[in-house]
Amino acid sequence: MAAAGGAAGEDARRSVRVVRFGDPSGVVLARERVRAPRGNDVVVAVTHASLGATDVLARRGGYVFQPVPGFVTGYDFVGVLESESAVSVALGLRAGMRVAGVLPRMGSHTTLLVVSPTLLVAVPDGLDPASAAVAPLDAVTAALALQLAGPAPRILIQGVSGPVGSIAAQLAERAGRTVVGTASSPVDGVATIDYRDPDWPARAVEAAGGPFGAAIDHTGSPRVAETLSPDGTLVHTAFAGRRGHERGDSLRGSARAAVARHPRERVCSVPFFVLRHRPAYRRMLSGLLADVAEGRLRSARPQTFALDEVWDAHRAAEGAEPGRKVVLELRAG
Numbered sequence: 647m648a649a650a651g652g653a654a655g656e657d658a659r660r661s662v663r664v665v666r667f668g669d670p671s672g673v674v675l676a677r678e679r680v681r682a683p684r685g686n687d688v689v690v691a692v693t694h695a696s697l698g699a700t701d702v703l704a705r706r707g708g709y710v711f712q713p714v715p716g717f718v719t720g721y722d723f724v725g726v727l728e729s730e731s732a733v734s735v736a737l738g739l740r741a742g743m744r745v746a747g748v749l750p751r752m753g754s755h756t757t758l759l760v761v762s763p764t765l766l767v768a769v770p771d772g773l774d775p776a777s778a779a780v781a782p783l784d785a786v787t788a789a790l791a792l793q794l795a796g797p798a799p800r801i802l803i804q805g806v807s808g809p810v811g812s813i814a815a816q817l818a819e820r821a822g823r824t825v826v827g828t829a830s831s832p833v834d835g836v837a838t839i840d841y842r843d844p845d846w847p848a849r850a851v852e853a854a855g856g857p858f859g860a861a862i863d864h865t866g867s868p869r870v871a872e873t874l875s876p877d878g879t880l881v882h883t884a885f886a887g888r889r890g891h892e893r894g895d896s897l898r899g900s901a902r903a904a905v906a907r908h909p910r911e912r913v914c915s916v917p918f919f920v921l922r923h924r925p926a927y928r929r930m931l932s933g934l935l936a937d938v939a940e941g942r943l944r945s946a947r948p949q950t951f952a953l954d955e956v957w958d959a960h961r962a963a964e965g966a967e968p969g970r971k972v973v974l975e976l977r978a979g
């Protein structure tokens with residue numbers, strides 16, 4: 647195992663790279679050098695990393711922050727800290743500890759990461775690494791979307807059977823809010839409206855007992871506005887409603903959201919949050935992992951694939967059943 651000093655070198659790590667947009671055949675496993683840590687950077691031996699909707703979208707070439715072919719997939723990860731620095735020690739992160747994090751740009755599907763320790767938090771004792779790995783990106787997305795949504799007592803959560811929607815619903819209910827979700831089949835513990843019903847906006851308002859003060863949406867559907875009160879807030883986590891148009895829809899939708907007044911619209915971007923609000927991101931992620939470890943938050947159940955099965959992992963992520971999330975096992979950890 648390459649450690650901090652010995653990390654740079656031939657074949658030091660294996661990475662999942664997308665070399666051609668499209669189906670999983672455009673994914674390769676590359677052996678490559680690792681840059682030596684600079685300044686306060688630390689080395690993380692990645693053991694597990696989630697593979698979800700954003701990775702599939704980026705593989706197809708439709709992601710709003712689309713990297714050019716040759717990029718490494720993955721935003722979040724769990725691993726073991728292989729080295730330490732003055733900053734990591736100041737943050738309480740010592741070599742040998744289990745850590746988790748979200749990157750501000752894709753690249754976590756690799757066996758060795760050289761990163762700033764300010765991206766990392768400790769994984770609570772007792773939380774197994776695959777279960778920890780499903781949480782960082784999705785839980786931070788859900789928590790950030792709720793923060794942007796504000797304190798409205800009634801909230802609509804689109805895609806409540808998905809990993810992000812499910813966590814958002816739990817956090818909102820825990821805060822005493824009335825939650826109605828949309829999905830194609832009922833979700834345990836949440837009033838669920840079938841989004842295929844042409845009258846779904848009216849049905850959602852009826853189920854909530856009145857118009858919503860906030861909605862979290864990943865589809866970009868203009869119909870979400872029908873569910874909101876005039877002073878409501880619409881939070882976009884994605885604009886994924888029209889397959890093959892996601893990138894253009896995201897760019898247009900984000901531009902519209904910047905000037906929208908009734909309802910007020912906000913774009914939830916975890917990469918931007920991680921980049922610009924590091925202490926808040928770390929506090930949020932630590933709290934959410936503690937919630938998962940202590941059973942206050944139910945995250946998706948991991949469906950694990952070995953690194954050599956990454957193509958199967960991509961196929962599984964395209965049709966993950968409700969309540970499951972694909973996790974790549976990068977090393978036995």
Ligand SMILES: NC(=O)c1ccc[n+]([C@@H]2O[C@H](COP(=O)([O-])OP(=O)(O)OC[C@H]3O[C@@H](n4cnc5c(N)ncnc54)[C@H](OP(=O)(O)O)[C@@H]3O)[C@@H](O)[C@H]2O)c1
Nearest residue numbers: 699787805807808809810829830841864883884914915916
């Ligand atoms: N903004 C960020 O920083 C950020 C970070 C992470 C993820 N995301 C995005 O957040 C979104 C949700 O993530 P996820 O992992 O939970 O996604 P996911 O696994 O793709 O789940 C999608 C959910 O949407 C539902 N759905 C499908 N079509 C719908 C429609 N027309 N109307 C309403 N709901 C519909 C699905 O329900 P059924 O299964 O019942 O069909 C499912 O519950 C994704 O688009 C992802 O790319 C954004």
